[in-house]
Amino acid sequence: MCGILAVLGCSDDSQTKRARVLELSRRQNFKNFTIVNGEIYNHEDLRSRLTGHKFKTGSDCEVIAHLYEEHGENFIDMLDGMCSFVLLDTHDNTFISARDAIGITPLYIGWALDGSVWISSELKGLNDECEHFEVFPPGHLYSSKTSGFRQWNNPPWFTEEVPSTPYDPIALRHALENAVIKRLMTDVPYGVLLSGGLDSSLVASIAARHLSGTKVYKLWGAQLHSFSVGLEDGIDAIEDVIYHTETYDPTTIRASTPMFLMARKIKSLGVKMVISGEGADEIFGRYLYFHKAPNKEEFHRETCRKIKAIHLYDCLRANKSTSAWGLEARVPFLDEEFIKVVMSIDPKMKMPKHILYRQKEQFSDGVGYSWIDGLKNHAEVHVTDKMMLNASHIFPHNTPQTKEAYYYRMIFERFFPQNPAILTVPGGASVACSTAKAIEWDAAWSNHLDPSGRAALGVHDSAYELNVGPDTSGTKIVEDGPMMTDTTVPELIIQS
Structure with missing residues (x-):
């Protein structure tokens, strides 16, 4: 497991800001422009179903980027595991973030005065930088295209x-x-x-x-x-x-x-x-x-x-x-x-x-x-x-x-x-x-x-x-x- 921190749409690209973000994100893990915290237990099965994709590592988390390329935002329910992630689409500079169905992995989301969106697995990554922040709801996806949440998980018992x-x-x-x-x-x-x-x-x-x-x-x-x-x-x-x-x-x-x-x-x-x-x-x-x-x-x-x-x-x-x-x-x-x-x-x-x-x-x-x-x-x-x-x-x-x-x-x-x-x-x-x-x-x-x-x-x-x-x-x-x-x-x- 690792911590994650993503700062998206930040207008301040100064060295001071970069150093601060790096300090806050010492535990995070980068995979194909995707920051992931968790484990995907069915990743081998998902790999076998993704034809025509070239994988660079054996990481269970790498499938997320390839699933997005194949299915867009409608792939979250294919993942079997505990997982929070942020994915940046470099083609149009949009991003999505999602949290597992139950909320096994922690995740928070915050908004800064400059319009940037901060997503972190810990409050400590947000509490000094964001004007407002809150718990990222389990079973939800946040998309920068709509600037809002969508519930992707809705089981019968809900x-x-x-x-x-x-x-x-x-x-x-x-x-x-x-x-x-x-x-x-x-x-x-x-x-x-x-x-x-x-x-x-x-x-x-x-x-x-x-x-x-x-x-x-x-x-x-x-x-x-x-x-x-x-x-x-x-x-x-x-x-x-x-x-x-x-x-x-x-x-x-x-x-x-x-x-x-x-x-x-x-x-x-x-x-x-x-x-x-x-x-x-x-x-x-x-x-x-x-x-x-x-x-x-x-x-x-x-x-x-x-x-x-x-x-x-x-x-x-x-x-x-x-x-x-x-x-x-x-x-x-x-x-x-x-x-x-x-x-x-x-x-x-x-x-x-x-x-x-x-x-x-x-x-x-x-x-x-x-x-x-x-x-x-x-x-x-x-x-x-x-x-x-x-x-x-x-x-x-x-x-x-x-x-x-x-x-x-x-x-x-x-x-x-x-x-x-x-x-x-x-x-x-x-x-x-x-x-x-x-x-x-x-x-x-x-x-x-x-x-x-x-x-x-x-x-x-x-x-x-x-x-x-x-x-x-x-x-x-x-x-x-x-x-x-x-x-x-x-x-x-x-x-x-």
Whole structure:
């Protein structure tokens, strides 16, 4: 993965401006007048269908320019993968930019006073240069010919109409296997992230079974590296996490910090790509609060709302926490074809009371309850009651409702004080990672708003805390440790 930055239509061609743009674009990647961030898993198939085109490299991203030459702007839905790009047509000096259907890869767009358009994978590339900037919407294309967006991705589930297709376990299994296998397309050492739950365990199992058929097996051997993390004290990393993730959302920061620290260690071990389980909770309705869904119709609509917003939460966390260290994260549960299969299932089949014997834990909880409690205690020290009384005046947009949120907001606005940057972060009431709409499911939740799964009153078993082992200081590393199973209580270690 790489960062991208494109400045289009800039009237200032001075050396100072050129030096500034080069400074901001140190991570970007150029291919045939195309700047790309991501992976295209079906690039070999696309190459075989492009007759008469001369390819200069073996890069998966090179097909974008050739597809544009063949089909114009109407090729985006041919791409299977996670990808954001900017393509400059040198024949008429026009450009297009697009973002993958779900928003797995981050992208922002901004406009400067001189009429130029700036497109970047990070806020940091825009916040000092553009008069206005915003999140580039997933599943959309921006064309300079119309100076506007067009939605290229419109799957059936996007309308939130409740499906009725019977559950087919064989079709579901094949879809997931295909989603994982295509993400094994790499020639660098890779691993899998294990949370101890069902989702990541399934991904690890499929990856292990198919490892022998990949380039990695021939180059690096048969060992599939797995990683899990536990954490008591990551307070010192909070500022770095906010700087890299570019958000002040408490849900994201709580989960990003252990992932950020884990990514640093993983990269130091020589692993350059990891497969992770983001998206499963959204498409299957597996957050604890889903147990309170009043009916299958509302259950399904909430899964749709969660998928539509995941680019602002879990996708942002997984991408930015890992790419900060040059590590790439791939997410098979957010494969477009797999999502189509899952979201076509009658939602009543997603509403069992118990799954594989074990209490569900969100990532930020599963690394150790002391981590969340420690964050709250730390915020209590740095944010006074008087500061909270004036919060609505200091932060009129997305006013922090807790001291923890206030603490994150102070750090964020130190790095990104511009109003457009503040507006890129989602807000609204939430309990246990719910949308604001789902708060209506339980009247008690309105008085216990918190991103933690423990806030799902009447669902989360508070006695489960008694089963968590003793806390340890800091983060421990264990080389090639055992996989965490579905019934394993998360240990406060990183296992490799």
